[in-house]
Amino acid sequence: MLKEFKEFAMRGNVLDMAIGIIIGAAFGKIITSFVNDLLMPPVGLMLGNVDFSNLFVNLSGQSYETLAAAKEAGAATINYGLFFNSVIDFVIVAFAIFLLIRQVNRFKREPEKAATTKECPYCCSEIPVKAVRCAHCTAELK
Numbered sequence: 001m002l003k004e005f006k007e008f009a010m011r012g013n014v015l016d017m018a019i020g021i022i023i024g025a026a027f028g029k030i031i032t033s034f035v036n037d038l039l040m041p042p043v044g045l046m047l048g049n050v051d052f053s054n055l056f057v058n059l060s061g062q063s064y065e066t067l068a069a070a071k072e073a074g075a076a077t078i079n080y081g082l083f084f085n086s087v088i089d090f091v092i093v094a095f096a097i098f099l100l101i102r103q104v105n106r107f108k109r110e111p112e113k114a115a116t117t118k119e120c121p122y123c124c125s126e127i128p129v130k131a132v133r134c135a136h137c138t139a140e141l142k
Helices: 002-009 012-046 067-073 080-108
Strands: 117-119 126-128
Touching: 012 080
Parallel strands: none
Antiparallel strands: 117 126
């Protein structure tokens, strides 16, 4: 059983998937940092000094200045600012994956197969590429 598990774990697809998950998690952290630390502050500034990570609806009826204060008090909140940040994270990651897959597919395209036949210039019938005389009209080919 241990041998079977080792064979399964060492297959190329499983290792590729594991590497992809690890790199994807690291990439996700980079994108999250990019959105939260670099992208959203200028967007919030342009929209009137809004901090998206602090946008929430308080369901408890009491007033709280920040989301952290509401969470500390244990208030029920709908955190639509954090959701908005997550949506932006997703869109950026999805677009990056789209670009990556598009590039990989471009490299994977099969080259065109070499032609095995050509057209006789005299009778327009198909003949093998290596032919020196047409089988249909017996013309000599150059």
